[in-house]
Amino acid sequence: MKLSLGPLQYFWPRERTLAFYREAARWPVDIVYLGETVCSKRRELAARDWTALAAELAESGKQVVLSSLALVEAESELGALGRLVEAGGGWIEANDLSAVQLCRLRGVPFVGGPSLNVYNHRALALLMEDGLRRWVPGVEQGEALLRELRAAMLAGGGAMPELEVIAFGRLPLAYSARCFTARALDVAKDQCGFRCIDHPDGLPLATREGRPFLRINGVQVQGEEVTDLGPELPALRALGVDVLRLYPQAEGMAEAVAHFHLARRSPQPPPRIGARNGYWHGGPGMRVDAAS
Amino acid sequence: MQLVCPAGNLPALQAAVDAGADAVYAGLRDQTNARAFPGLNFGDEELRQGIAYAHARGARVYLALNTYPDSARLAQWQAAVDKAAGLGCDAVIVAEMAVLDYAARAHPALPRHLSVQGSATTAPALRYMHERFGIARAVLPRVLSIQQVERLCESAPVPLEVFAFGSLCIMVEGRCQLSSYVTGASPNRHGVCSPAGFVRWEEHADGRRSVRLNRVLIDRFEPAEPAGYPTVCKGRYAVGGETFHALEEPASLNTLELLPRLARAGVAALKIEGRQRGAAYVASVTRTWREALDRYRAAPAQWRPRPGWQSALARHAEGRQTTLGPYHRRWH
Numbered sequence: 001m002k003l004s005l006g007p008l009q010y011f012w013p014r015e016r017t018l019a020f021y022r023e024a025a026r027w028p029v030d031i032v033y034l035g036e037t038v039c040s041k042r043r044e045l046a047a048r049d050w051t052a053l054a055a056e057l058a059e060s061g062k063q064v065v066l067s068s069l070a071l072v073e074a075e076s077e078l079g080a081l082g083r084l085v086e087a088g089g090g091w092i093e094a095n096d097l098s099a100v101q102l103c104r105l106r107g108v109p110f111v112g113g114p115s116l117n118v119y120n121h122r123a124l125a126l127l128m129e130d131g132l133r134r135w136v137p138g139v140e141q142g143e144a145l146l147r148e149l150r151a152a153m154l155a156g157g158g159a160m161p162e163l164e165v166i167a168f169g170r171l172p173l174a175y176s177a178r179c180f181t182a183r184a185l186d187v188a189k190d191q192c193g194f195r196c197i198d199h200p201d202g203l204p205l206a207t208r209e210g211r212p213f214l215r216i217n218g219v220q221v222q223g224e225e226v227t228d229l230g231p232e233l234p235a236l237r238a239l240g241v242d243v244l245r246l247y248p249q250a251e252g253m254a255e256a257v258a259h260f261h262l263a264r265r266s267p268q269p270p271p272r273i274g275a276r277n278g279y280w281h282g283g284p285g286m287r288v289d290a291a292s
Numbered sequence: 293m294q295l296v297c298p299a300g301n302l303p304a305l306q307a308a309v310d311a312g313a314d315a316v317y318a319g320l321r322d323q324t325n326a327r328a329f330p331g332l333n334f335g336d337e338e339l340r341q342g343i344a345y346a347h348a349r350g351a352r353v354y355l356a357l358n359t360y361p362d363s364a365r366l367a368q369w370q371a372a373v374d375k376a377a378g379l380g381c382d383a384v385i386v387a388e389m390a391v392l393d394y395a396a397r398a399h400p401a402l403p404r405h406l407s408v409q410g411s412a413t414t415a416p417a418l419r420y421m422h423e424r425f426g427i428a429r430a431v432l433p434r435v436l437s438i439q440q441v442e443r444l445c446e447s448a449p450v451p452l453e454v455f456a457f458g459s460l461c462i463m464v465e466g467r468c469q470l471s472s473y474v475t476g477a478s479p480n481r482h483g484v485c486s487p488a489g490f491v492r493w494e495e496h497a498d499g500r501r502s503v504r505l506n507r508v509l510i511d512r513f514e515p516a517e518p519a520g521y522p523t524v525c526k527g528r529y530a531v532g533g534e535t536f537h538a539l540e541e542p543a544s545l546n547t548l549e550l551l552p553r554l555a556r557a558g559v560a561a562l563k564i565e566g567r568q569r570g571a572a573y574v575a576s577v578t579r580t581w582r583e584a585l586d587r588y589r590a591a592p593a594q595w596r597p598r599p600g601w602q603s604a605l606a607r608h609a610e611g612r613q614t615t616l617g618p619y620h621r622r623w624h
Binding site for chain 1: 480
């Protein structure tokens with residue numbers, strides 16, 4: 001089983017980002033996803049910085065995948081996406097259909113990202129014709145759905161692509177044209193001052209009775225809980241999961257990687273270090289029992 | 293521009309057609325569409341009657357099959373496509389690739405519209421769906437500004453349909469899991485958002501009310517305060533020490549004043565949201581937009597939004613508030 005570092009969903013200062021990945025080069029992860037997936041205005045690192053980081057990480061033996069923006073609206077964003085695909089060399093994580101189309105036209109292998117909305121074996125097979133090599137199911141898809149999908153794929157004579165599941169981190173739940181961080185700080189999106197940079201783990205949102213609920217991260221909304229599928233490792237193995245995705249968090253990432261690295265080599269499932277992912281078990285994503 | 297109106301049941305369909313809809317869109321009574329609400333939608337016989345009623349009056353019927361089937365249920369969506377073709381629907385509105393692919397192979401003559409739930413926001417995304425599955429039209433997610441819609445009209449490979457009026461999803465359609473995060477039931481998989489079975493209202497001794505979705509507090513209301521339906525995105529939450537509508541306040545999209553720009557941009561169809569609303573809503577909103585469109589067609593240069601139209605539409609808006617939503621840059 002491989003470990004991947006998912007794309008950094010938050011906006012960190014340039015030096016912090018570079019330091020994070022310099023450290024990550026020494027971590028026992030096999031795959032590193034690089035690039036901005038949430039907001040095209042976040043430019044602490046320019047495209048050439050990401051490319052340079054990609055080269056350094058590849059030098060350290062990592063497979064580097066460049067991740068695309070989940071919501072593409074502006075012409076400038078399309079232009080950047082075109083350059084990302086043209087950059088060549090590696091795979092792309094396609095997080096919307098624009099990226100799928102560009103990869104398909106240029107014959108670039110891609111990873112189907114979690115915001116791509118693939119829910120069944122036929123859709124997956126169609127995307128494999130277009131160049132999909134690895135698939136990260138959307139957050140809603142748990143063990144039972146993946147088992148059925150895999151069975152249907154194999155029964156139809158097809159083969160699964162590499163399967164990567166989100167094993168650690170806050171789940172990306174929604175995207176909007178609206179920037180919720182700007183809204184919370186009462187500034188216009190076009191004059192946001194890049195304030196996401198002050199919130200390296202997103203901006204906490206709680207219910208009116210003080211229960212932590214969601215995280216605002218620019219145009220993205222995440223669940224509050226840092227989910228952890230470590231204890232479910234035996235089930236993941238049985239499903240043929242090839243890659244465990246760990247989403248970068250502001251603190252404790254080296255420890256989380258070490259934890260999963262130990263776990264993947266152990267026959268025993270590890271102790272829980274994060275929240276139970278309810279989606280995996282076919283229910284609500286969050287814990288609702290303690291909600292009130 | 294074509295006027296495409298919602299039909300949650302046969303009376304609403306008839307009301308829409310009578311009020312001047314060019315087309316109505318409807319769903320079956322199961323999870324194959326994104327308004328899978330109890331008591332809503334069409335059985336086979338009603339759909340047959342609805343199609344006959346619409347066709348006799350020159351209107352079209354589109355069948356919304358715009359949820360995402362998992363592998364075990366794919367056959368059910370395929371059967372729904374067969375049904376749409378067999379009953380003589382004029383198009384299917386589909387979000388998901390496997391369903392589009394099936395429709396294209398099994399019923400190539402049945403036009404395929406890409407649903408708003410398909411989340412295609414750019415020309416390359418639309419070209420993908422066009423080249424792969426031969427879509428004849430696409431409904432745009434409610435995320436683009438009017439300038440972006442105008443540009444997309446120039447570069448899109450297919451005619452575009454945009455939302456003109458109705459409840460506003462603030463998240464990109466097809467990419468919102470807030471409902472399933474709390475309840476396990478989602479628009480994509482189950483055709484529902486924040487389903488009623490999970491909603492619990494609590495009356496407090498002081499007259500205030502709280503509303504919970506699967507035990508999560510969505511909002512609390514003062515005694516006289518109007519309270520809307522508790523979708524997760526329209527609740528009030530605490531962020532940075534302040535409590536407010538952190539994601540969106542209850543309001544409906546109303547693009548009436550943009551009608552000339554949408555027409556000049558070459559938008560093919562205007563969509564009215566609201567299959568969950570009754571025949572009275574459908575009749576009133578359809579009539580208003582029909583009149584506005586007819587006036588525009590007759591004399592585009594003189595066209596102005598009439599106060600009577602705006603007040604008729606505001607009466608049907610959530611919280612009686614309307615917004616230009618994402619079409620207007622300031623909303624973002």
